[in-house]
Amino acid sequence: MRNHTMVTEFILLGIPDIEGLETALLFLFSSLYLCTLLGNVLILTVIFASSQLHTPMYFFLGNLSIFDLGFSSSTVPKMLSYLSGQSQVISLQGCAVQLFFYHFLGLMAYDRFVAICYPLRYMVIMNHRVCFILATGTWMSGCVHAIVLTSLTFKLPYCGSNQVGYYFCDIPAVLPLACEDTSLAQRVSFTNVGLVSVICLFLIFVSYTRIGISILKIRSTEGRQRAFSTCSAHLTAILCAYGPVIIIYLQPNPSPLLGAIIQMLNNLVTPMLNPLIYSLRNKDVKSALRNVFLKRSLAVGNK
Numbered sequence: 001m002r003n004h005t006m007v008t009e010f011i012l013l014g015i016p017d018i019e020g021l022e023t024a025l026l027f028l029f030s031s032l033y034l035c036t037l038l039g040n041v042l043i044l045t046v047i048f049a050s051s052q053l054h055t056p057m058y059f060f061l062g063n064l065s066i067f068d069l070g071f072s073s074s075t076v077p078k079m080l081s082y083l084s085g086q087s088q089v090i091s092l093q094g095c096a097v098q099l100f101f102y103h104f105l106g107l108m109a110y111d112r113f114v115a116i117c118y119p120l121r122y123m124v125i126m127n128h129r130v131c132f133i134l135a136t137g138t139w140m141s142g143c144v145h146a147i148v149l150t151s152l153t154f155k156l157p158y159c160g161s162n163q164v165g166y167y168f169c170d171i172p173a174v175l176p177l178a179c180e181d182t183s184l185a186q187r188v189s190f191t192n193v194g195l196v197s198v199i200c201l202f203l204i205f206v207s208y209t210r211i212g213i214s215i216l217k218i219r220s221t222e223g224r225q226r227a228f229s230t231c232s233a234h235l236t237a238i239l240c241a242y243g244p245v246i247i248i249y250l251q252p253n254p255s256p257l258l259g260a261i262i263q264m265l266n267n268l269v270t271p272m273l274n275p276l277i278y279s280l281r282n283k284d285v286k287s288a289l290r291n292v293f294l295k296r297s298l299a300v301g302n303k
Helices: 021-051 056-073 076-085 092-102 110-117 120-127 130-155 169-175 183-216 221-250 256-280 283-302
Strands: 010-011 088-093
Touching: 010 092, 021 056, 021 076, 021 256, 021 283, 056 076, 056 092, 056 130, 056 256, 088 092, 092 130, 092 169, 130 169, 130 183, 169 183, 183 221
Parallel strands: none
Antiparallel strands: 010 088
């Protein structure tokens, strides 16, 4: 048998075909990432500080903000680092950690379904115990999902090229560098990420079909418009989250440039838009924001 040098680090080649655009992209992506951090931290601060927002809906919105902060932070800082001219090297362990947290996902759709289809039973169905079970279930299932994919990917030996043709460590970019048969890892990633995403998206649309039927039964025009507004915002966010995943993992020969553009939407744009879609346009959140800033202004003035 030939001797091989085992790979201990990878080189992230970055976004393809961007020569000469690094400075402009660094400014753009830094701005989007900063907006993501500020928006989601603001939402979490307001939810914790305002007792009026201690309801099931805002409990799940807080979970979503935590998810968005972690999701974007798993890939964006390293990308910004090498766009600024720093090293593109990432250790094998760092690559595994990045892949794990990238696939550590969660969802929140049940709350809207109950609120519109069963409005009179909303506070009974969505009690603290149900909220805790739903939140714990999504985070734990995401953890199991990520552990399976990460272990299958990194139990393979890497002893050839260490150049990852992407801007972060993801399964389609890392697996081709393995020295052994990757068919099992490919099949599992295709099923766990691609097909499961399609099934989840289908179930969400089935749920929203029932929601739509319930909305049409509302006699008040204002009530129907308010319900449609709530659900259309959520569906927009769902499409932005699931669309890129399905496109990346279900196409047989993904284009590196197309994949990078789609993942940018998923990693940067969607986490930035979620606070605007779900929270910052909400009257309760706006009122809570004013109260929080008013209290802090008064506290500073008293000092």
